Every structure is written in structure tokens, then in C-alpha cells.
Amino acid sequence: MVGEIKLSALREEDYGGCLVRYFERSEDARKQIGFILPPSVDDLKSTFPLGSTYKLLPSASSGDDIQGVIRAMSRPGKASPKINVRFVVEYPELIREVYPLILNLAKSERKLIITAYFIDGYEREKIETLLDIGFVKGAATVKTTCLYGKYYDTNYLYHDIENEYEESPRREYAEKGDLYPLLPVEKRKQPLKLRFRIANLDDAADIAEAISQQNTFRTLARGVYEGFMAKSDSVSYLEQGKKSGLNFPIVCIDTERNKVIAISDLGIMNDQVSRHTGHLGIHVNAQYHGLGVGTALLREIDLMARRLHLESLVLSYFEINEVAKRLYEKSGYEYRGEVPGWLSSTYVKEIFMQKMLT
Ligand SMILES: CC(C)(COP(=O)(O)OP(=O)(O)OC[C@H]1O[C@@H](n2cnc3c(N)ncnc32)[C@H](O)[C@@H]1OP(=O)(O)O)[C@@H](O)C(=O)NCCC(=O)NCCS
Numbered sequence: 001m002v003g004e005i006k007l008s009a010l011r012e013e014d015y016g017g018c019l020v021r022y023f024e025r026s027e028d029a030r031k032q033i034g035f036i037l038p039p040s041v042d043d044l045k046s047t048f049p050l051g052s053t054y055k056l057l058p059s060a061s062s063g064d065d066i067q068g069v070i071r072a073m074s075r076p077g078k079a080s081p082k083i084n085v086r087f088v089v090e091y092p093e094l095i096r097e098v099y100p101l102i103l104n105l106a107k108s109e110r111k112l113i114i115t116a117y118f119i120d121g122y123e124r125e126k127i128e129t130l131l132d133i134g135f136v137k138g139a140a141t142v143k144t145t146c147l148y149g150k151y152y153d154t155n156y157l158y159h160d161i162e163n164e165y166e167e168s169p170r171r172e173y174a175e176k177g178d179l180y181p182l183l184p185v186e187k188r189k190q191p192l193k194l195r196f197r198i199a200n201l202d203d204a205a206d207i208a209e210a211i212s213q214q215n216t217f218r219t220l221a222r223g224v225y226e227g228f229m230a231k232s233d234s235v236s237y238l239e240q241g242k243k244s245g246l247n248f249p250i251v252c253i254d255t256e257r258n259k260v261i262a263i264s265d266l267g268i269m270n271d272q273v274s275r276h277t278g279h280l281g282i283h284v285n286a287q288y289h290g291l292g293v294g295t296a297l298l299r300e301i302d303l304m305a306r307r308l309h310l311e312s313l314v315l316s317y318f319e320i321n322e323v324a325k326r327l328y329e330k331s332g333y334e335y336r337g338e339v340p341g342w343l344s345s346t347y348v349k350e351i352f353m354q355k356m357l358t
Contacts, residue, residue: 005094007054007070007101014055015041018064019048029069031122031147032088034271043270047071047086056089056098068094072102074109077224081169082113082158082341092125099133106161110169113341114159119145119273121152135159139337139352141314144277154274156352158339170347178345180218185286192254192291196300199249199263204234206260206285207251215286219321219344246270248304252297254288261285264297266304266313278310289323298331305357312356318342319349328353 010019023030024038033039033047048071056068068089074082083106087095106114118127120140131137135157143151162168173179199207208229210216217223241247246269252262262284268275280301284293305313315333317324333353340349 004059005067005097006057006059007098008057010048010050010053010055010069012050015044018055018066019044019069021064022066022069026090029088029090031273033086034119034145034269034273036147036272046270049073056094068098070098070102072105074111078221078342078344081111081343081347082115083109083111084115087116087126089126092129095126095129096133103161103164107164110165112160112162112169112347113339114161115156115339115341116158117154117156119147119152120155121145121150122147127155127157130157130159133159137337138339141277141312141336141352141354142356143312144314144354145271145273146276147273156337156339158341160340173343173346178218179343180214180345182218183214183286185213185215187289188254188287188291190291192288192293193256194293194296195253195255196250196297197253199238199251199260201235201238203251203260203263204238205231207238207263208234210261210263210285211283213286215289216283219318219324220281220283221342221350241265241267244270248308250297250300250304252284252293252300261288262293262297264301266301266308268308268310276309276311278305278308278313280313280315282315294323294327295331298327302331302355302357311358312354314352314354316350316352318344319351320345325351331355 020041030038048069052073053069053071055066056070057066071086073084085102089095116130120127137155138158139156141154144154145152162170208231212223212227212229214226241249247265247267249263249265251260253259254261264280264282266278266280268278282294282297333355336352336354338349338351342348342350
């Protein structure tokens with residue numbers, strides 16, 4: 001029952017205090033965030049950012065007896081209509097108890113969709129509790145988690161809360177058919193001589209230019225206005241990726257102009273239970289769309305993934321992105337389901353795909 005537990009905002013001193021102790025003492029809590037051995041304070045900081053993380057405590061408590069951790073993240077931009085929640089709880093029924101608070105938070109932010117993902121297997125009871133509350137299964141990626149040698153699937157669930165409002169937050173955006181219409185660009189002529197290599201800091205300006213072009217970002221999860229990514233943003237993105245050791249961005253170079261024209265960032269999750277699974281995003285400079293660059297880059301990504309001993313690759317795209325759909329299908333990716341909640345040309349679904357490499 002709500003009232004017997006409370007949510008209390010996570011504070012800086014909790015990382016090295018009650019939070020790290022909670023994950024040290026509870027093997028089950030560790031499993032829920034994908035860790036076999038206790039996570040470091042840095043791991044906890046990246047998994048549970050201040051401002052969107054709450055400790056679950058008995059209502060009379062003021063201290064250390066955490067019964068769970070809830071992270072409720074909403075991001076601006078194309079993800080604005082939704083809020084993503086991560087539930088780490090002592091027992092699944094706690095989700096039911098705490099959910100009215102999460103729902104109130106989402107409604108106060110006028111969200112349309114609440115999303116959450118779980119491992120189908122050792123988190124099945126949590127999935128069932130959410131299905132009972134009103135969530136539905138949108139997508140499932142296969143064998144993406146491995147616990148003690150046994151594979152599990154990842155389930156992506158969502159709760160459409162539009163009916164919770166007296167006046168729906170849904171609006172008509174795309175009066176002229178598209179929020180981000182295609183702009184005229186001068187297309188490069190074939191044939192191209194392409195080269196591939198790992199990205200380095202000198203590529204930052206070319207990457208920022210390519211991704212910030214409207215024809216490129218219109219179908220990406222990031223960016224809502226031309227020029228949104230500056231060279232400095234792309235430097236910090238490359239630096240952070242390098243520091244984590246889990247990102248392998250490959251760039252494609254037009255050798256005649258010695259210019260980076262496309263990037264695909266193959267990454268591996270920080271979770272210890274999904275190190276055999278890669279995820280990726282891709283974008284090609286608008287002047288080079290439709291010339292086979294994306295196809296060639298995905299071939300390089302495959303090769304890199306096999307060298308990294310990965311077993312499958314997961315990605316997603318917006319349902320309106322016919323070119324991405326064809327690119328991924330012809331490159332061997334299979335449909336794994338869909339989840340609504342993005343705002344691109346209008347409200348769109350995110351389609352999940354996966355390619356098995358074994
Ligand atoms: C999606 C994207 C990566 C594809 O890369 P690309 O270099 O343009 O793709 P390719 O030229 O290799 O074409 C791949 C397939 O897509 C299809 N395609 C390409 N251009 C197309 C177009 N204008 N209309 C319809 N289909 C098209 C074709 O089926 C093609 O394969 P084929 O030539 O063998 O028939 C690129 O268009 C892009 O960066 N778009 C913006 C960012 C983005 O949407 N990224 C993916 C989001 S998850």
C-alpha cells in the first residue's frame with residue numbers, strides 16, 4: 001500500500017554510502033541492474049543519475065534500509081512524449097505499491113507513454129506485475145542477457161497513459177506533413193572510393209556537420225534543430241566513448257575529399273550480463289544518402305562485432321524511416337517488435353531489430 005513506503009530523492013553522498021552498500025549486500029538487486037559482482041561508485045553514478053533517481057524506503061525510515069531504487073528519466077527532444085522507468089525492487093509487489101507515484105510524476109510532466117525494460121527470466125514476476133497494472137509488451141530481443149551461462153531475452157514494455165488525462169497532451173504537429181521536411185542537398189556523384197577506420201578526435205567537426213544536417217537528424221533519436229551538435233559536443237562524445245572502453249565508432253571516409261561522411265557507433269552495454277550483445281546507430285552525411293555508404297558501413301560493423309566476440313547486434317529505428325528499414329533488412333536484421341512514444345514527423349513508434357552473429 002502506498003503510505004507504507006516512500007520515495008526519497010537520491011543524494012550525492014548516497015553513491016558511496018547507502019546505495020553502494022545496498023548493491024553489495026543484495027545479489028538480487030545487482031542482477032536487476034545486470035551486475036554479478038558489486039558495481040563501483042562510478043557504475044552507480046552512470047546508472048542512477050541525480051535528479052531522476054529515488055530510493056525506496058519504508059515511510060517511517062530516515063536511513064539506510066533501502067528496499068529498492070527507481071530511476072525515472074525523461075529526456076527532452078524527440079523523446080519528450082515519454083518517460084523511461086527502471087525498477088530495482090526487493091520484491092515485485094513493491095512495483096504495484098510505488099506505481100501510483102510514478103504515474104503522478106509522468107502525468108505532471110504530461111507524458112503519453114511510460115516505458116520500462118526487463119529481463120524475461122529472472123525478472124519475470126516484475127514483468128507480470130507490470131502487465132497487470134496496464135503495461136503491454138512491445139518488443140523482445142533474443143538471448144541478449146546471459147546469467148551464469150544461461151541466456152535470457154530482454155522485454156520492452158510500455159504503458160499508454162493518454163486515457164489518464166481529462167485533456168490529452170497529444171497535439172497535431174505536422175500540419176504540412178512533416179516536422180522535419182527533407183531539405184535540398186547537392187548529392188555526391190558515384191563512384192565513391194571509401195575507406196573505414198575507428199573514429200578519432202580529428203573527426204569531430206565532420207561528424208558534427210553530418211549529424212546536425214536536417215536530412216540526417218530527422219530520422220535519428222537526437223536533434224530537433226539544424227546545427228544542434230557542435231564540434232565540441234562531438235569531441236566530448238568521442239572522448240567519453242573512448243574512456244568507457246565500450247564504444248567502437250567506425251567512420252567512413254570519402255578518400256577523394258579526405259572527408260568523414262558517415263559514422264556507426266557500435267557499443268557494448270556496461271551491464272556484466274550483456275557483454276556479448278552489441279548495439280548500434282548509424283548516420284550518413286545527407287549529400288551521400290542512397291549511394292551504398294550505409295550498406296558498406298554495416299558490413300564493417302559486422303566484421304568489428306565478430307572480432308569483439310559479440311553474438312548479436314541490436315538497433316532501433318523510427319517507423320517512418322523506410323530507407324533504414326530496407327538497409328537493415330537487406331543487411332540481415334530481423335524485426336523484434338515496436339514501442340510508441342517518440343515525436344519525429346509526428347508521434348512515431350520505435351522499431352527494434354536484431355541480427356544474430358552466431
Ligand atoms: C538510413 C541511412 C543510414 C541509410 O544509409 P544510405 O547510405 O543512405 O543507404 P544505402 O545507400 O546503403 O541504401 C540501403 C538501402 O536503402 C534503400 N534506399 C536507399 N535510398 C533510398 C531512397 N532514397 N528511397 C528508398 N529506399 C532507399 C535501398 O533499398 C538500399 O539498398 P539497395 O540500393 O541495395 O536497394 C541514411 O539514409 C541516413 O543516414 N539517414 C539519416 C539518419 C538515419 O535515419 N539513420 C538510421 C536511423 S536508426
